[in-house]
Amino acid sequence: MIELEGLTKRYGEKVAVNDLTFTVRPGVVTGFLGPNGAGKSTTMRMMLGLDRPSAGDVRIDGRHYDQIRHPLKYIGALLDAKAMHGGRSAFNHLLCLAQSNGIPKSRVGEVLDTVGLTAVAKKKAKGFSLGMGQRLGIAGALLGDPQILMFDEPVNGLDPEGIHWIRNLMKSLAAQGRTVFVSSHLMSEMALTADHLVVIGQGRLLADTSMADFIRQNSRSYVRLRSPQQERLRDVLHEAGITVVEAGNGTLEVDGSTSDRLGEIAAEHHLVLHELSPQQASLEEAFMQLTAESVEYHAHSETTPPDTSGWQAQAPPGDGGWGGQWSQQKKSGS
Structure with a gap:
């Protein structure tokens, strides 16, 4: 278990x-997750003792990282596949x-x-591809058979088979009761x-919740309907006190009701449905919704001049990250 309390840098x-x-x-x-x-990366570095917090505390199974004699037996980390x-x-x-x-x-x-x-x-190792380097870094994290594992962008450079493999590996490690903490920008894979x-933004905690609750709380859920009897369907739903929005292309959208209830109402009135599908945002859409005001670096089109009024030319040092394994080797006297 990893515990952070008031961690500040x-x-x-x-x-x-x-x-x-x-x-x-x-x-x-x-x-x-975070923009x-x-x-x-700074947070993960502080977890591994690579950066010293300005305030607050982080503990690995109740101890500071530098108090662990053989750290690879307790926590394995991959922060940078090139750190070898x-x-x-x-x-x-x-x-x-x-x-x-x-x-x-x-x-x-x-x-x-x-x-x-x-x-x-x-x-x-210098002749390895990025994907092979990732695999070697993961091997280093697994070396001590630790109960806690941290991965920063573990699928970077992996082919589809490799991505499928690391996904199943992380799930199996968690199923064994281990602590698995993974940072990634690949939303589809994280989902x-x-x-x-x-989820953090500009260094602050934005969300700490289950995947399902995160998507539900940060996105719109609705039911989409299509019917050759669209006008009659709209009238029937209106009579049932259900608000219907025409979305174009012959589709209707309903918020605040379930597909089961809508299907039952249509059946009671002998209405034909060509589509009855619950719609929910993806993790990426929910993430973008939550973090919209926390994005520090925005891209601009060629036709839209950038707003430089709040621009900071230099990112904070240390956010690129060194490899956790190099730290563990160094701290252990190698």
């Missing part, structure tokens, strides 16, 4: 993370991490097999993977 006058308090619990995949510059010595082979990279954290050599082969890199175990969401 300032860079001069810039507040990158502002009084964050939430708990990442075991047994579920918790997604960590660019929201403070996600390119001159080392995949095997030797993992062996170095294992030796610095009291992990048996046999575990190296096991995790290489888990991530599908056994065939290239002796090849130098398929995460059970719980923590």
Whole structure:
């Protein structure tokens, strides 16, 4: 379990993370979302002791990260797939991490097999593709068989098979009762993977709720209907006290009612329906709705001049992120 209480990070006058308090619990995949510059990477760095908070506290199973003797046995992290010595082979990279954290050599082969890199175990990491680097980084996170795992953009560079694999891996880890915390900009993938969401904007907590509740609370749900008897259907629904909106293309939209009830009303009046479908926003639409006022960097079309009145030329330092494994290796004396 990861616990944040009043976590704050300032860079001069810039507040990158502002009084964050939430708990990442075991047994579920918790997604960590926010626009660019929201403070996600800075938050994850503070969780791993890479950045020191200006205020507040973060604990890993009740302890600060620097109090853990062999951190890879407690928490595995992938913050940057490039955070490895390119001159080392995949095997030797993992062996170095294992030796610095009291992990048996046999575990190296096991995790290489888990991530599908056994065939290239002796090849130098500098020749790896982005996707292979991601797999090696994930192997490092799994090396100590930890109960807590953190992944920042884990599907970056992976092909469809790899994306499907990491999705199922994270779900299986959570099903084993482990704590899984994952940050990603790929909303469609997060919608398929995460059970719980923590959303931040401009360093502040915007939401800490289940996936289903997040979408329901930040989007419009309605029922769409089509019928060859549209005028009669509209009159019947109006008589039942139901407000109907014509949406064009021969469709009607109804808020505040269920598809079951609407179908029953149509059946009672012998009305033919060509469509009766409940509509709900995607995670991406709900996210955009919630964070619309928290986006720090906006793109502008060529025909629309940018508003530079509030522009800040430099993003806060440290939000790009170093690799968690390098930190763990360094802190363990390697």
